[in-house]
Amino acid sequence: MAQPHELxxxxxxxxxxxxxxxxxxxxxxxxxxxxxxxxxxxxHPGINLSTVYRNLETLENVGLVQHAHLGHGGVRxxxxxxxxxxxxxxxxCGAIIEVPLDATASFTQSLIDNYGFHTDLxxxxxxxxxxxxxxxx
Amino acid sequence: MAQPHELxxxxxxxxxxxxxxxxxxxxxxxxxxxxxxxxxxxxHPGINLSTVYRNLETLENVGLVQHAHLGHGGVRxxxxxxxxxxxxxxxxCGAIIEVPLDATASFTQSLIDNYGFHTDLxxxxxxxxxxxxxxxx
DNA sequence: AACTATCTGCGAATTACCTGCAACTAGTGT
DNA sequence: ACACTAGTTGCAGGTAATTCGCAGATAGTT
Numbered sequence: 234m235a236q237p238h239e240l241x242x243x244x245x246x247x248x249x250x251x252x253x254x255x256x257x258x259x260x261x262x263x264x265x266x267x268x269x270x271x272x273x274x275x276x277h278p279g280i281n282l283s284t285v286y287r288n289l290e291t292l293e294n295v296g297l298v299q300h301a302h303l304g305h306g307g308v309r310x311x312x313x314x315x316x317x318x319x320x321x322x323x324x325x326c327g328a329i330i331e332v333p334l335d336a337t338a339s340f341t342q343s344l345i346d347n348y349g350f351h352t353d354l355x356x357x358x359x360x361x362x363x364x365x366x367x368x369x370x
Numbered sequence: 371m372a373q374p375h376e377l378x379x380x381x382x383x384x385x386x387x388x389x390x391x392x393x394x395x396x397x398x399x400x401x402x403x404x405x406x407x408x409x410x411x412x413x414h415p416g417i418n419l420s421t422v423y424r425n426l427e428t429l430e431n432v433g434l435v436q437h438a439h440l441g442h443g444g445v446r447x448x449x450x451x452x453x454x455x456x457x458x459x460x461x462x463c464g465a466i467i468e469v470p471l472d473a474t475a476s477f478t479q480s481l482i483d484n485y486g487f488h489t490d491l492x493x494x495x496x497x498x499x500x501x502x503x504x505x506x507x
Numbered sequence: 508a509a510c511t512a513t514c515t516g517c518g519a520a521t522t523a524c525c526t527g528c529a530a531c532t533a534g535t536g537t
Numbered sequence: 538a539c540a541c542t543a544g545t546t547g548c549a550g551g552t553a554a555t556t557c558g559c560a561g562a563t564a565g566t567t
Contacts (some may be wrong), residue, residue: 241565245513246512246513246514246563247564247565248515250514250515265554266554267554279515279516280515280516281515281517282555283515283517283556283557284514284516286556287514287515287556288514291514302494302497307553307555308554308555321481321485321487321489323487330485332484332485336480336484337477339476340474340476344469344498347473348467348469350458350460350467350496350498350499351498351500351501351504352458352497352498352499353497353498358494359481359487359491359494360439360489360490360493361487362487362489363487363488364485364486364488378534383532383534383543383545384533384534385532385533385544385546387545387546388545403524416547417547418546418547418548419523419524420524420525420526420546420548421546421547423523423524423525424525425545428545444524
């Protein structure tokens with residue numbers, strides 16, 4: 234009997250590709266599937282992009298990673314265990330500012346109170362302009 | 371000299387396609403380009419999807435419509451003159467709840483104060499669950 | 508070692524959106 | 538009314554991101 238492993242614990246097979254995809258997400262922080270693939274290819278050049286997509290989906294299903302929609306460029310994945318935060322995405326320079334969720338708590342609470350809407354701000358970026366880009370458009 | 375028209379006033383030619391695209395956005399409220407095309411085709415069956423895309427872009431450039439990223443499905447367009455609001459998008463049932471921006475003002479102000487980040491919440495939807503879907507997953 | 512469900516690689520399909528270009532036409536000047 | 542020209546349109550094709558089908562490979566079990 235194998236020792237418990239975070240992947241096997243969740244009913245997943247332990248393949249090199251899968252482990253590397255998870256590791257890449259943890260290394261990169263907020264990465265697109267394409268970036269994850271590139272990171273994985275450093276040690277496993279043959280990995281197919283479909284495999285990356287499928288593993289990201291699988292890993293999300295078991296709660297190890299999450300995706301968010303940050304700005305206009307596609308989806309980005311991040312590790313689920315990291316401190317949950319909202320993303321502020323500067324439309325001009327592309328910077329992503331992370332905001333701890335307690336800064337958003339009163340806002341999300343008011344949405345519940347007034348609209349019965351339960352939100353997860355970590356799921357997508359809030360678009361806008363960072364200080365620098367706001368001052369000098 | 372023609373009488374002023376909202377399109378011509380902005381330096382645009384007055385084509386049937388253009389007028390119909392604008393009218394469709396106003397009729398539909400929050401529509402994808404595809405939905406706009408379908409609406410336009412009710413009275414102008416021949417319109418090409420590219421024309422819809424180009425007109426949406428053009429109309430946005432002159433400030434008559436705006437786009438927002440609502441949830442996972444692509445971009446949606448809405449008339450610019452309507453009251454600006456944020457969108458709450460239920461991930462489960464797809465409902466879109468409109469929230470007047472003054473409900474979000476204190477939150478956006480705190481982002482400016484704490485992060486120097488100037489945001490436009492009308493530009494994209496906040497993901498979450500509406501009351502009904504929250505209670506019964 | 509054999510077995511089998513899961514997983515991977517690959518190629519093709521799909522979706523959403525964009526581009527180049529020739530033909531068309533709205534608005535202007537005559 | 539007629540011609541002119543730049544803004545527009547339709548069409549065909551292109552790209553980028555993501556998904557799918559399937560045959561072969563392989564992790565974990567017996």
